[in-house]
Each structure stands twice: as C-alpha cells, then as structure tokens.
Amino acid sequence: MKFGYSDTCLDHETGVRHPESPDRLRAIRRGLADAHSVEYVEADPSERERIRAAHDGEYIDSIETFCDSGGGNWDADTVVSEGTWEAALASAGLAEWAAEAALSGSDGRQTPFSIGRPPGHHAEEDDAMGFCFFNNVAIAAQSVIDSGEADRVAIFDWDVHHGNGTQDIFYDQGNVFYASIHEDGLYPGTGDVEETGTGAGEGTTMNLPFAPGTTTAAYLAALSEVIGPAVEAFDPDLFLISAGFDPHEHDPISRMRVSTEGFGCLAAAVREIADDADAALGFVLEGGYGLDTLSDSVRKVHEVFDGYQPIEPDEPVSEGARDVIDAVKTEEFPGL
Structure with missing residues (x-):
C-alpha cells in the first residue's frame, strides 16, 4: 500500500497518559518496517478553504487561536498543544x-x-471532541466533490466508536453515504439504527450498533448483507474507510472482539465492495490504542493488498448482532 505520512503529525502532544499519542504512528511505522511493497508519501497540509468544506469558519479560527496560545484541554478528552494546529492541517491533508x-x-x-x-x-x-479537531474523512470527501473529482462518495466507519461528526456533517446531503459499525452504548452515544438521514440525505446513513463482545463474523455479515448492497446501490465514485482499529479484541478502551486476522477479512471485504461498485478505494486512520494491536492490524490490512488471503472465522453471528442486521435490512432499508 501507499501510506500517507508526515512527521508533523507527531507534534500534536497529548501527554504521557493520553491514549491518542504520537507513539501510535511510531508503532505503525515499526510494524511496517520489514513489510513488502510499503511506500510512504508526504502530502501537502490541508488549506483553510478545504477545511471550511466541512467546518464553520469561526470554529477553525478558534482552534488556531487556542493552539497559538499554547493549548490546554479543549474538553476532558481532547487535548491541544502548540503543535496541534499544524498536525491537524497535516492529518487533513x-x-x-x-x-x-x-x-x-x-x-x-x-x-x-x-x-x-x-x-x-x-x-x-x-x-x-473525542480526540478529534478536523474531520479528516469528511474534508476529503467534500473536497473531491467540490473539485468535481467525484459526484458521490461512500464512507464506511469500522472504528469502535460511532463517527458522530461524519454523520452530522453529511446527514442532510444526498451525495455522501455514511455507514458505521460501532459498539452500542459507547462514547459518544450516537448511531442508533433509526438514524438514517434527513431531507436530501434520507436513506444515506446506515448504523449498526453491535453489543460489546461482537466478533469478526458479525462485521463480515453486516458488510455482505447490508453495507455492501447499500454502497453498490448508492453507486459512489469513491469509497473511503474510516479505519479505526479499536474494535480489536485486545484494545484497551473497547470491548469488541475483532481479531488481527479479522481486520484482514474486513480489508478484503471492503475491497470487494469497492470492486463491485466500481469505486476507487482509500483508507483514513481513526482510532486504535493498543500499540501492538494497532500496528499488527494495520500491517494485516497492508498484507491483504500485497496478496495475502485472510482466513475468515468459523464462528456463528451472535443473536444480538443478527437482530441488528435484520432490523437494518427489514425496517430501515427494506429495499436491499
């Protein structure tokens, strides 16, 4: 794979006890050190006008001012340092x-x-909120739409937390489809099955809140039975993955049970969906807070695109996950 990376992203300092630390990127780089077919690309930082595609101008100014003043706690979870502004621009870019x-x-x-x-x-x-300042995947999606490079974009978010910001930004738009699998009841508490969009965006949001302990099998069932068909029907030019690796069974801040091999299976599944929809495919890092599980899982995704065939789990879909998938299929998206 080609990995977009910038040392500038290490300058966002959050403190020694914060789970979202620069060590996350260092761990990924170490995990890929001896992998085949790895290439790194450093892109230009995002421009303010591109960020305005997804964010209010006064809010953008307030982040810059807060960083210039030395930073501090934006909220209880979201830490700002002097280097956060440049890191956030680099991450969006x-x-x-x-x-x-x-x-x-x-x-x-x-x-x-x-x-x-x-x-x-x-x-x-x-x-x-939630360790996040600029919504990288939303900026990317809206920017290629605004530039005319794409008419429609689909986003699938497999982070353990619901991507409330991405959903809200596109909730009333008809040209971006957003789907999320996340742990039910976990921060930020959004992402109910009934949240499907409004106005021009009605039917362009799909949420699958799974119970703690849900395994890889349920994720794959959701992809094959509802998310894949919905993406194909939406007919996007681009399929972006908000790739958070905190659903890992050994991640320190979640209770889901996706294995390292399971992330390889997810990568293979989204690649197949993109192929079926004739859509370009790209990945954007979100969460993942166990350094070893994060690096191992990113490497597994890379290996899939380097020719590795992941082994799908021989396990049943849990009853609770089956209920969620069926509710999406029969109540919210009956046409699938």
Whole structure:
C-alpha cells in the first residue's frame, strides 16, 4: 500500500497518559518496517478553504487561536498543544491525498492509506471532541466533490466508536453515504439504527450498533448483507474507510472482539465492495490504542493488498448482532 505520512503529525502532544499519542504512528511505522511493497508519501497540509468544506469558519479560527496560545484541554478528552494546529492541517491533508490518489487510479498494491493524526471522525462542524479537531474523512470527501473529482462518495466507519461528526456533517446531503459499525452504548452515544438521514440525505446513513463482545463474523455479515448492497446501490465514485482499529479484541478502551486476522477479512471485504461498485478505494486512520494491536492490524490490512488471503472465522453471528442486521435490512432499508 501507499501510506500517507508526515512527521508533523507527531507534534500534536497529548501527554504521557493520553491514549491518542504520537507513539501510535511510531508503532505503525515499526510494524511496517520489514513489510513488502510499503511506500510512504508526504502530502501537502490541508488549506483553510478545504477545511471550511466541512467546518464553520469561526470554529477553525478558534482552534488556531487556542493552539497559538499554547493549548490546554479543549474538553476532558481532547487535548491541544502548540503543535496541534499544524498536525491537524497535516492529518487533513493526508486524508485529502488518500481520496485524490484513489480517484487518480492508485489501487491494488498502491491503494492509499492515510496514517495521520489527530483522528477526525468525532469532529463536528463547529466543535472538537473525542480526540478529534478536523474531520479528516469528511474534508476529503467534500473536497473531491467540490473539485468535481467525484459526484458521490461512500464512507464506511469500522472504528469502535460511532463517527458522530461524519454523520452530522453529511446527514442532510444526498451525495455522501455514511455507514458505521460501532459498539452500542459507547462514547459518544450516537448511531442508533433509526438514524438514517434527513431531507436530501434520507436513506444515506446506515448504523449498526453491535453489543460489546461482537466478533469478526458479525462485521463480515453486516458488510455482505447490508453495507455492501447499500454502497453498490448508492453507486459512489469513491469509497473511503474510516479505519479505526479499536474494535480489536485486545484494545484497551473497547470491548469488541475483532481479531488481527479479522481486520484482514474486513480489508478484503471492503475491497470487494469497492470492486463491485466500481469505486476507487482509500483508507483514513481513526482510532486504535493498543500499540501492538494497532500496528499488527494495520500491517494485516497492508498484507491483504500485497496478496495475502485472510482466513475468515468459523464462528456463528451472535443473536444480538443478527437482530441488528435484520432490523437494518427489514425496517430501515427494506429495499436491499
């Protein structure tokens, strides 16, 4: 894979006890050190006008001012340092690069994966939260639409937390489809099955809140039975993955049970969906807070695009997950 990376993203300092630390990127780089077909690309930082595609101008100014003043706690979870502004611009720029590279034809072993930080999917139009300042994947999606490089974009978020910011930014738009699998009841508490969009965006949001302990099998069933058919019906030009690795069974801040091999299976599944929809495919890093599980899982995704065939789990879909999938299929998206 081609990995978008910038040392500038290490300058966002969160403190020694914060789970979203620069060590996350260092761990990924170490995990890929001896992998085949790895290429790193440093993209230009995002421009303010591109960020305004997803965020309120006064909010953008307030983030810059807060960083210039030395930072502090934006909220209880979201820490700002003097280097956060430049890191956030770099992270958004890397996500834009991933979208543009995918649309320019980078696929197969050249499939783009942006490994910027801070992450983005919790960032709302006018507020930072959940470790996120600028919504990287939303900026990338809206930017390629605004530039005419894509008419329609689909986003699948497999982070353990619901991407409330991404959902809200596109909730009333008809040209971006957003789907999320996340742990039910976990921060930020959004992402109910009934949340499907409004106005022009009605039917362009799909949520599958799974119970703690849900395994890889349920994720794969959701992809094959509802998310894949919905993406194919939406007919996007670009399919972006908000790739959070905190659903891992050994991640320190979640209770889901996706294995390292399972992330390989997810990568293979989204690649198949993109192929079926004839859509370009790109990845944007979100969460993942166990350094070993994060690096191992990113490497597994890379290996899939380097020719590895992941082994699907021989396990049943849990009854609770089956109920959620069936509710999406029969109540919210009966046409699938």
